[in-house]
Structures are given as C-alpha cells and as structure tokens.
Amino acid sequence: MLVLATIDCSFEPAKRIAAQVNGAVAVTQHHGCELDEMVANTLIGVCLNPNVAGILLVGLGCESLSPEVLGDRIKSAGKPVETVVCQRENGTLKTIEKGTRILQKMAQGIAELRREPFPLSKLTLAIECGGSDTTSGLAANPATGIAADMLIDEGGTVIFSEPQEMTGTQQILARRAVDGHVAKEIYEMIDRQEQRMKATSIDSRFMPKGNIEGGLTTIEEKSLGAVRKGGTRPIQGVLENSHSRLETPTRPGLWLQDGTGWDVPSVTHMVAAGAQVVAFTTGRGSTTGHAVAPVLKITGNPETYSGMADNMDINAGTVLDGSESLRSVGEKIFKAIVETASGKKTKAEALGYHDFVVFSRDRIAERLLGFC
Amino acid sequence: MKKAIQIDARDNVATVTSDVSEGEFVEVISPEGAVVVRLRILEAVRFGHKLALVDMKVGDVVVKYGETMGVASNPIRVGEWVHIYNAESATVPTSALRRDRS
Numbered sequence: 001m002l003v004l005a006t007i008d009c010s011f012e013p014a015k016r017i018a019a020q021v022n023g024a025v026a027v028t029q030h031h032g033c034e035l036d037e038m039v040a041n042t043l044i045g046v047c048l049n050p051n052v053a054g055i056l057l058v059g060l061g062c063e064s065l066s067p068e069v070l071g072d073r074i075k076s077a078g079k080p081v082e083t084v085v086c087q088r089e090n091g092t093l094k095t096i097e098k099g100t101r102i103l104q105k106m107a108q109g110i111a112e113l114r115r116e117p118f119p120l121s122k123l124t125l126a127i128e129c130g131g132s133d134t135t136s137g138l139a140a141n142p143a144t145g146i147a148a149d150m151l152i153d154e155g156g157t158v159i160f161s162e163p164q165e166m167t168g169t170q171q172i173l174a175r176r177a178v179d180g181h182v183a184k185e186i187y188e189m190i191d192r193q194e195q196r197m198k199a200t201s202i203d204s205r206f207m208p209k210g211n212i213e214g215g216l217t218t219i220e221e222k223s224l225g226a227v228r229k230g231g232t233r234p235i236q237g238v239l240e241n242s243h244s245r246l247e248t249p250t251r252p253g254l255w256l257q258d259g260t261g262w263d264v265p266s267v268t269h270m271v272a273a274g275a276q277v278v279a280f281t282t283g284r285g286s287t288t289g290h291a292v293a294p295v296l297k298i299t300g301n302p303e304t305y306s307g308m309a310d311n312m313d314i315n316a317g318t319v320l321d322g323s324e325s326l327r328s329v330g331e332k333i334f335k336a337i338v339e340t341a342s343g344k345k346t347k348a349e350a351l352g353y354h355d356f357v358v359f360s361r362d363r364i365a366e367r368l369l370g371f372c
Numbered sequence: 373m374k375k376a377i378q379i380d381a382r383d384n385v386a387t388v389t390s391d392v393s394e395g396e397f398v399e400v401i402s403p404e405g406a407v408v409v410r411l412r413i414l415e416a417v418r419f420g421h422k423l424a425l426v427d428m429k430v431g432d433v434v435v436k437y438g439e440t441m442g443v444a445s446n447p448i449r450v451g452e453w454v455h456i457y458n459a460e461s462a463t464v465p466t467s468a469l470r471r472d473r474s
Contacts, residue, residue: 134420138377138387142403168463172439205461215387215420217434217454218461221441228437319403320389322375326403 001025001054001106002047002292003099006070007033007063010085013092014058017084017099021107024056025291027356033063038360040065040073041246045272047074047081051292053113054080054106056099061087080106115343121155121252123341126275126293127229128161130263133283134214137225139300139316139329140281146330147279147337148231148254157252159239159270160230161259163193167204168220169227173256176235185238189258192371196361199369229281230254239273243363243372248274264288265359267295277340279333287311289353294346296336313347373399376423378408380438385422385454387436392417400425414451422454434459 001021005014005028018026027046031039047055047070055074057067067083074081084099086092127144129136148158166173170190177183197204205219216222236253240246246269249255259269263286267278271293278295280286285308289295299305302317314333318324340346366372376386376398386400392413400408409425417423422436428448433440446458 134387138379138389138420142379168461169439205463212456215418215422215455217422217456217459218442220439220461220463221436224437224439224441319405320375320377322399322401322405325405 001056001103001110002027002052003056003058003103004028004043004047004070005058006043006065006067007060009033009060009063010058010095013086013095013099014056016096017056017058017103020096020100021103023107023110024103025354026058027291027354029065029358031358031360033060033065035064035069036360036363037243038241038246039358040070041243042241042269042272042358043070044073045246045248045274046268046292048077049271049274049276049292051271051276052079053110055082056103056106057081057083058095058099059083059085061085080109082106119155120151120338123151123337124157124159124249124274124276125151125337126159126161126267126270126278127281128263128267128270128278128295129165129226129229129281130288131282131284131286132226133301134216135300135317135320136281136283137216137222137228139319139326140283140298141225141229141300143300143316143319143326143329144279144281144298144333145228145231146327147333148229149233150330150334151337152231152233152253155252157249157255157274158230158233159249159255159257159273159275160227161257161266161270162226162261163189163256163258164197164204164261165223165226166190166256167194167223168218169223172224173227173235176232178234178236178253182235182237186235186256189238189256192258192369195369196365199365229279230256241269241273242361243366246272260359262357262359264290264355265357267293268356268358277337279337281316282312285311287348287353288355289346289348289351291354291356294340294349295353296333296340296346297348298333310351311347373397373410376400376411378402378425379436382435382438384424384426384428384435385441386425387422388417388419391419398423411451414449415453417453424448424450424452424454426450433462
C-alpha cells in the first residue's frame with residue numbers, strides 16, 4: 001500500500017500513518033505545491049503500477065497538486081483509493097488517527113488478495129545502472145542485457161532510460177528501431193538531452209577524467225557499454241515522460257524512456273511507466289532500493305560483490321577471469337528476475353529500502369529550448 | 373595466465389581484467405570463457421584498459437562491442453595499449469585530452 005503525501009508539507013503525517021500499518025510505505029515529491037504536470041503524471045503512473053494494491057493520499061489542504069486531482073485520475077485503476085487532508089481533519093494527530101484507521105481497514109482487505117500465476121508476457125522490467133566502473137560495460141551490463149533479451153523472447157517488456165548515457169550511440173540505437181518514426185524519436189531524445197546540457201555549458205560528449213583513468217577512451221565506448229544493459233532486441237519506441245504525458249509501453253519488447261540519469265528518480269519514472277521489477281547494474285556499489293519495485297543489484301566487480309555482500313544480489317564478475325560464461329550469468333539474472341517477480345525479496349527490499357524521488361524538468365527552460 | 377576479454381568476435385581490442393606488465397602474456401577470452409588467442413603485451417596495461425588484437429594504421433576503426441568506438445589516431449601494433457594517445461572518437465575529436473604516455 002502506498003501512502004502518498006501529494007505535497008512534502010504532509011509527508012510527516014504520511015510517514016507516521018504508514019509506520020502504523022503492515023505493508024505500507026510513505027512517499028512524497030519535492031517540487032512544490034503548484035500543479036507540476038510532470039510530477040502529477042509520474043505520481044499517477046506510480047499509483048497505477050500493479051505493485052501497488054491500495055493508495056492513501058495525504059494532503060495538506062491548500063496545494064494545487066491535491067489528493068482530489070490525483071484521486072480522480074487513479075480511481076479507474078479499480079484499486080482502493082482513499083484520502084485524508086490535514087487542514088480538514090484539524091491537525092496532525094487527527095489526520096494520523098483517521099489515516100491509520102483507513103489504512104488498517106485497507107490492509108485487512110488487501111490481505112485477502114492471493115498470488116496468482118501469470119505468464120512472463122505480463123512482466124515489465126526496468127534496467128538501471130549506477131556507480132558504474134570499468135567492469136559494468138564488461139560484465140554486469142552485457143549479462144543483464146542477456147537477461148533482458150530472454151525476457152523479451154518470452155513476450156515480456158523491458159524499459160531502460162538515462163538518455164545522457166546514450167551520446168554517441170544514436171546511430172547504433174536508431175538502427176535497432178522498429179521503424180523510421182522510432183529511429184527519429186531516438187535521435188530527437190538524445191539531441192534534446194545534449195541541448196539541455198549544452199544550455200548549462202556542459203558538453204555531453206565530454207569524458208570525465210575518472211572515466212579515462214578507468215580505461216574508457218571515447219564517449220562511444222562509454223555509451224556502448226551503458227546501452228548494453230538493455231540487451232540487443234529491436235527498440236519499440238521512446239516513452240515520453242514530460243509535462244504533457246507519461247507514456248507506458250503499448251506492446252511487449254524493448255522500450256527507451258526519455259528519463260534522467262539520476263538513479264533513484266530514473267527508477268521511479270520507469271516504475272511510473274509500469275515496471276514491476278528493477279535490474280540495477282553497478283560497479284563501485286550502489287545501495288539503493290525502491291519504495292514501489294524490488295531492485296536487484298548486479299555487479300561485475302568481484303571486490304564490490306564480496307565487500308558489499310549486504311547489497312549485491314548477483315556477481316557478474318565471474319566473467320572477468322573466464323570462470324563463468326556471460327550467458328550463464330545472464331541466465332542467472334533472468335532466473336533472479338523471475339524469482340523476484342514471484343515474491344522472493346531482493347537484498348535492498350529485505351533491508352527495507354524505500355527510496356523514492358520524482359524528478360521534473362524546468363518548464364521555462366524546456367519552453368526556451370523549444371521542447372514544449 | 374592473466375586474461376583480457378574480447379566482448380564481441382568482431383572487436384579488434386580486448387579489455388584486460390587485471391594489471392599486466394610489459395612482456396607478459398595474456399589469454400584473450402570470449403565472454404563465454406573460450407580462449408581466442410594468447411598475446412604478448414608490448415607495454416603495461418592497467419585493469420580495465422584495452423590492448424590491440426591487430427595492427428592498426430591511422431584512421432582505422434577501433435571496434436568494441438562489435439561497433440565502432442573510435443578511430444586510430446596513431447599507428448597501433450598488436451599487444452599495444454589502446455587509449456587516448458593512439459585512438460579517438462570517430463565523431464568527437466578527443467585530441468584535446470591527449471597527453472604523454474608517461
């Protein structure tokens with residue numbers, strides 16, 4: 001169950017309500033109380049995610065991004081949606097009491113839901129990378145790409161994002177587009193990202209010193225290693241993620257999302273597009289999880305795997321000394337994805353990680369750049 | 373023997389998975405663990421860096437992941453370290469980043 005404070009002013013009561021009831025998690029957004037459509041679209045997408053069984057919206061009362069605005073757009077999902085508003089309840093304690101009673105009742109009803117078998121064609125996987133190092137492009141990303149291909153071959157859906165890490169691979173990704181329209185969308189998405197960075201005097205093709213010291217020679221090499229995490233199957237389309245709309249995949253296969261390279265919000269926005277499980281590759285070691293979807297950690301760095309055993313789910317580093325084939329690691333990741341979808345807890349989930357960040361783009365900057 | 377991975381069979385570079393010294397032999401393996409070739413390393417190559425699997429002349433494409441990752445900006449011999457000193461982006465010159473091999 002999601003206890004969603006539609007504005008961070010009501011996050012404290014939301015957290016306290018969630019703390020009282022088993023199976024609840026509190027989240028919020030930090031983009032103010034004006035109605036930011038990109039934030040609203042994302043929160044609605046998260047509420048519609050199949051991992052969420054019921055929703056309690058917690059408002060302050062004077063925000064434009066109110067529980068009513070969100071509630072009207074998620075009722076159609078056919079899951080319980082309830083609301084509690086601090087100003088209407090006359091303060092924190094009454095809000096917490098009322099919210100807790102509502103959530104307790106919701107939890108009792110939801111407890112009657114039973115796991116049912118579903119084909120893999122109903123599964124949507126998000127793929128993310130963070131804290132990358134030289135082993136990411138060598139082992140963790142290609143192995144995760146194999147798992148992505150396997151899921152797609154079973155009729156499943158895969159989303160990956162982080163367009164700023166696709167610089168220099170436009171042609172390669174566009175070649176994999178299902179048609180010319182999608183190829184154009186890929187070029188435009190990466191171009192928009194480069195223009196945004198250019199507007200802040202950052203050349204997206206610049207290679208940081210650490211990358212060069214780590215062995216990466218060109219931006220194409222770096223990006224090729226990054227996009228391998230999405231596998232090799234045809235690209236069905238670019239999922240828009242903007243103030244106008246948040247698109248979800250309309251058919252199975254591999255999709256790109258016009259998202260961010262910032263790890264936690266990148267995952268949030270792919271979850272908003274329907275991802276139920278996240279495969280997260282890392283080199284130096286990332287500890288993040290997510291409030292709404294289980295996150296599997298895959299590292300290609302054997303030292304990170306042993307050193308951060310509390311956080312790493314899968315060791316792809318065995319590829320480096322030839323002791324295990326990439327295919328075998330890919331199959332292991334695929335198996336772990338299926339087990340996770342079937343209820344097995346990932347390490348981040350077992351540790352109770354509830355990371356959740358929503359990102360938005362500056363509407364003025366987007367307008368000045370001609371993107372909206 | 374120390375290893376280097378050729379990620380795609382079309383690649384003309386392989387990435388070493390540990391530090392190797394000048395004169396040392398490495399086993400180039402495929403991602404499936406099969407030995408592709410054994411090579412003598414002409415110069416020290418650090419973990420995560422690349423060595424050349426073929427001789428390249430200036431302008432030849434450097435291939436990794438089965439795709440063009442750049443072009444040779446200096447002649448490269450088999451077993452040499454491939455980095456910003458002898459290779460650069462095919463679309464973006466990285467010469468501004470070039471520095472001495474020391």
